Amino acid sequence: MNATLPEFKIKTEVFEGPLDLLLSLVEKRKLFISDISLASVTDEYINHINKLPEYSMGDRTQFILIASTLLLIKAKSLLPNLPLTEDENGSIEDLELRLRELEVMRRQSNEIKKIFGNNVLFFQENSPEREVFFNPGEDVKLNNISEAIARVLNSLPKAEVPLPKLKVQKVVSLEEMMDSLTVRIKSAIKMSFSDFSGKGKVEKVNVIVSFLALLELVKQGTVDARQEGLFDEIEMESYSIGTPSYT
C-alpha cells in the first residue's frame, strides 16, 4: 500500500458544499452523527477548507459558517461546562438534524439509483384517434406571439458570469492559531482571552478557533486558563517559558 494515497484522494475528491464534506468525513470514519462524532472531525474539516481550490473561494463563507458551528461543538466537548447561548445550541442541533436528513436522502438515493430505468412503464407514443386539422385558439395572434417570445427571452437564465473572487478571509487554521498563542503567551505572562483574539475586530470564527486552540493548549498542559466567574474574562498563563511541546 502506498501511504500517500489517501492524501492524493482528498485532493482530487470534489465535495458538493459544506454538508457533503462533513457527512463524508463522518461516514468515512463509520460514525453515527452525534456531537461526539462531529467534534472528532472538526480539525479534518477545517483542514479541508484550507485545501479548497481557489475557484471555490466564493463558497468558502458557507464552509466557514459550518466550521464555526463545528468549533462550538468541539469547544463544548472539551469543556462541558462551557456556557453556550440558545442560538449557539440551536445551530448545533440544527446542524445535526440537517446532516441526519441528508444522510437519509443519500441512503435513499442509492435505492433510487438501483431501480431507475430498470423497469420502465411506458406512456402512449401517439395520441389515438386524432385528426390533425388547423385549429388555432382565439389567442394565436401576432401580438400575443410577440409578447410570448419576450417572456421567453426574459426568463432565460442569465449567463454564468464567474463571480468576482469574493474576498473572504481565509479561515485561520488551528495550527496557526496555536503558534500565535504560544508566541503571545511568551511575551505576556498574563493576558485576557479577549485581548488575544481581538474580539469584535475579527471574524467570529477566529475567536472560536483561538479559543479552541487555547483549550487544546490547556489539555496539553502548556497554558493554564482561569475564568473567575461565568462571563468573566478567561485569563491564561503560561506554565513554562520554554518551547511548548506541541507538533
Place this chain on the structure above:
Amino acid sequence: MTNLSNQIEALLFWKSEPVSLKELSKMLSVEVDKVSEGLIELEKSLENRGTVLIKKEDTVYLATNSESSELIKKITKEEESAELGKASLETLSIVLYKSPIRRSDIDYIRGVNSSFILRNLLIRGLVDKKTDPKDSRTFVYSPSFELLAHLGITEVGKLPDFEKVQAEIETFKNQKEQNNQTIA
C-alpha cells in the same frame, strides 16, 4: 389473461396506432398464428371495458369503445374552442422564431420539458414535425403554413424583431455548450 395477450395489449396501447400482425409477431418474437390467438383472447378480455380492439385489413389497434364516442365528440368540440394559454404560446413562439428546432432545444430554452405541449400544437395543426436532416433519430419542429397565413405573414423573417430575437437565442444556446461541460 395470458402473458401474451397482456403483452399485445401493452404494445398496442404504447403504439396507439395501427400495427400489422407481422410487426406484432416480430416484436413479440412469436409466430403470427400465436399472435392471432392472443388477439382473440385480448378481444374477449376487452369486452365491457373502455377500449376495444379494432381490426382493419391486416392491422389491429386499440380505440375507445363506442359508448364513449358521444362524450369524446363533445370534449373534442370544447377543446377546439379552447385558447392555447401562456405556456403553449411561448412554445409556439420559439418554434416560430427558431425553426426548424429540435425538442431538446425548445426544452433547454424554456427550462422545462415540452413534450405534451408540442403534441398538442401538432394536433391543432399549428406546427409540423419532420425527421431532422442532420440526425435521423430525432425530429425537428417548424410552424405550419396555415399558422403563418393565420398570422398574416408570408415567412418567419417577417416576424417582429426577427433578427434580434434569433441573435439572443443563439447567444444563449452557445452558452449551453460551455455550461454542459460544467453541469454533471
Place this chain on the structure above:
Amino acid sequence: MTNLSNQIEALLFWKSEPVSLKELSKMLSVEVDKVSEGLIELEKSLENRGTVLIKKEDTVYLATNSESSELIKKITKEEESAELGKASLETLSIVLYKSPIRRSDIDYIRGVNSSFILRNLLIRGLVDKKTDPKDSRTFVYSPSFELLAHLGITEVGKLPDFEKVQAEIETFKNQKEQNNQTIA
C-alpha cells in the same frame, strides 16, 4: 366494470396525457368523489392486464405494465438514458420523498444551491415545477409521471422504504420545531 370506470379508461386512453380528477369530473359531468370511486374500480380491473394507472397527487395517467417493460425497451432500443450523477440522484430523492418541496428547502438539506440541477431535471422531464399554493411568488417541485414511470412505480407510496423514510422525516420535523421554539 361500471359505465363510469369504463368511460374514465376511454378518456384517459384518448387524452394520452396526465388528467386531473377535476378535469375528469368536468368532462364526465360527475362529482369528484364519484370520479375517485371510478378510478379505484378502474385500477382494480387493470390488475393483471397490459396497462396500469399511475397516480400523482390529484392526477392520473395510463401506462404499460411492468411485465412489458423489457419487451418495449428492446423495441425502442432506447439509448440508456444518460446516467444520473450523485447530485441529481440526491436531489431527485429529496423531491420524491418530500414533495411538494420548495427550492430553498432542497438547498437547505443539501447545503448547496440546487438551481442548476433542478433546471436540468426539469428539462429532462423528471421533475415538475408549479406555483406554491401557499405563496404565489415561489415554486414547489414534485416528481413527474416520467420519473415515477422510470422507477417502475405507480405512486410515490411505492418508493423503496417509503413509510420508514416518512417516519424519519417526521421526527426531524418535530425536533426542528422544538429546537426553533427553544431559540425563539
